[in-house]
Amino acid sequence: MKLQIKKSLLAASLMAAILPVQAEQVIPTGYKVETIKTPQGMEFHVTGLDVDSKNNIYAATRFGDVWRYTPEGQWQKFAEGLHEPTGLLVEDDNHIVVAQKPELTRLSDTDKDGVADEYIRVADGWKFHDNYHEYHFGPVKDKAGNYYGTLNLSHGDPNAFDMGTMGSSGGYRGWAYQVNQQGEFTPYAFGLRSPAGIGISPDDEIFFTDNQGDWVATSTLQLLKKDKFYGHPVSLIDHPDYTPEKIRNTSVEAYDKWREKPVVHIPHVEIANSPGNPEWNTTKGQFGPFEGQIFVGDQTQSNVFRIMLEEIDGVRQGAVINFIDGFQSGNIRVTFDQKGQLWIGQTARGWGAKGSKPYGLQKVVWDGTTPFELQNIQAKADGFRVSFTQPIDAKSIKKKAISAEQWHYNYGSDYGSPKVDLTQIDINSVKQVDDKTIDIKLDATQGYVVMLDFAGLTNKKGSSASSTKVYYTLNKKPN
């Protein structure tokens, strides 16, 4: 979640973002969205979500409860009285770890009656100043047993150090942290803004999303690395080499050189305004043809989108494409259950969402039908290789079927960046590689986001994909 409005002049564009013209729902064939009935009378803003080995779903609510949803469809309250948790991890069937604002807490059911009776401090090595925006996201746990979380900057805290919008009163706001098995807290990386989602890949790498705003041109997916700077200078007040003066006097160029570049830019409004946690699809095909890809929900756009990653000469990059939109509320948490169904935790309180409901829980279920959708995209020296989930109709494979444009973003203290140097790119050629794959030749620029729209491509039945615009962050052009 993040601050959406800074200057009044932004309001007009904001409304355009929240209230678009009603369009048809984007949803691939074979997928459907189901709504789960949440406990009666509860304000069920789901901001933490995970599943145990018996396929019980655990949901943490912003109100401060943790609920269990059994495979039989029953709700049971597991814990209560937490301070606005925004993350939940099932460690094993008796231990849940929640990220609440002041603390990373293990909830333990010692007498095995199904309700937590011990609330154990795992870590609180950062500072919480009772500011509403000091969210605490996470945790994820790596194979060595370390926990990771992210700490939001504050907003509207009169005592905070700020540079216009988001602030910090110190204590590692705008940092990611690590806590090892011995409970030692280590400030891990800095320069984060509103890092509302953290996730871990099957290869034990940690990624987080950050929300568009000051110093974040458009929302991002970033790879978390120790001691790295991710671009928001306010967090540097906890860095031993910095003072407020030095932070203010350091040039944007110097920060730009220092910062980690996003692995994937997530275009504002088109894909997301306030992305949540990245969740890897390791369902072994239970969720359809998108195995190994990352699924992320967006709180403002009420959609779920997909991310595909690759590495070129050691440089991480990838692409983002919309998956399903039109969810009932703001999607902030996603998790796959044991059956390969994608659960979506939702809230719209305090921040508008396209979906009209204030809160809720939905899930996406696949019925086994393979849709015609983009399967993957890879950068090539002279363009992109794009594959699909079904054979492409050879007749539709022509230059006219595809259009492309590219742009980049400004880095700086402004609240978000427009598309800079937005230009159409000529499609030089489109060539079939196999029945599901094509090579698109075009001249894209390194450092730009390239949008390919393949609206003219169809399967053998003449249907086009439900999402036809894919956005590739070309950090490194292959040689």
Next chain:
Amino acid sequence: MISYIKGYFGAVLGLLLITFTSFASESIDQQVQTLLNEPAAIASGKQSYGIYCAACHAKDLSGAVGFNLKDSVWLHGDSASDVFNNISNGFSQAGMPGFGAMLNEQQRKEIVAFIFSKREGLANVEYEIYQPSQYPNYSFSDLDRATPAKQGRADNNLVNFELAETKEYAIVVTADLYAPKDKASMLFAKPGPFSQFEVLIDGEPVKMQGGWDRFWPLKKGFQKLVFKMMLPEAPYHELTQTNPDLRVMTPDEAINFFPVSTKAESIINQLEHNIIADKTVLVQRKKIAELPAYSISVGFPKKINYAFNTKNCSLVGLWKGDFLNVGPNVIGRGKSSSLPIGNWVFKSPQVLGTNDEALCAFNKYQTGEQPKFYFSLNSVELSLTTLKATSTSLTFEYQVINPNGKKSLNIQLPALESGQLTVLANGQNINPKAIDLTQVKAFTVTVSGV
């Protein structure tokens, strides 16, 4: 109790009425104004208030059986002479005795001065409304030459922007503003985009701050407010508020002191989500007004509650009453603090334990009918739970789990608003400043008579 008082006081009421109508009301207003500058008079008024009024109007004047006496809502008149007469005559129908016979004139004036010294909110609210044709340049200086299309005095001490009745208007409000005396505050508005403002405090322009939300720092205590707002030229943005939320808050938006506009009043009234520990003991971790961050609140069905803080491993508050209104902390963005319901027995910086965070290492708590906190103070491993809760007392028990080689422990006691403290080990009173850990494995601290 109430009917007894009514009977007793009813008899003298007629006499009092005659006596008090002969007072010149200006002189009472002036006399109270003078007393407001005399700390001794206010202290004496506070004492009388505590004895005669607090039972019905709450110690902090926030109201119970009787009305709230520190806000800007005065059903029976808000001048010093009105309040003086109301105290003297009472409202026998509604259950408030007259105090004209029981308290002398000076005592009653001191009580009025004390009440006024606590006053928060607006008084003497006057407004002028202008139509767009009167300000062709959309500038406040246009208003200097214009005659208001509408003007008057607000009868409920709130600004009602809906009086304008037209979509586009400019308004100039003048009012007496009583800000909190002991806390910094700001005038806060949610006007949406493009409206223009000018705010004067005691005749001096105040710089507007904020971006989307607007705010203006206030002085402490009494001040004269001029608030001018001019809506943009129509058609304007749909988020522009013709009836904006205008209120007085702490600069960190944690506490709503009082509404300034009728819109704010209705919003603040909706910020209610009470958690009442009526059936079982409840534990809630929320942002609590007037308590430090990291406080965990525990509420008992006996309507007594305390808060434990995980950064100083100490009790940082104890209050009587229903548990918590968490509404301000869980509605909207949840910027403001949950409000303890009832009256403080003590609150931070008063502590049971220590204010030295460096001594504290918090471990965990257990829920249930006797929530138990585990922590170390100065390396001494301890647990803290409640042995007994009644409507007027709480008995806490500390157990020494492991002294870790320490020979003694120092537990600081809080100063209480009411009641007393007893510290016992093995049935004996002990000195909490030097608890002998070679002898003491457990000790209790009882707060009673609250």
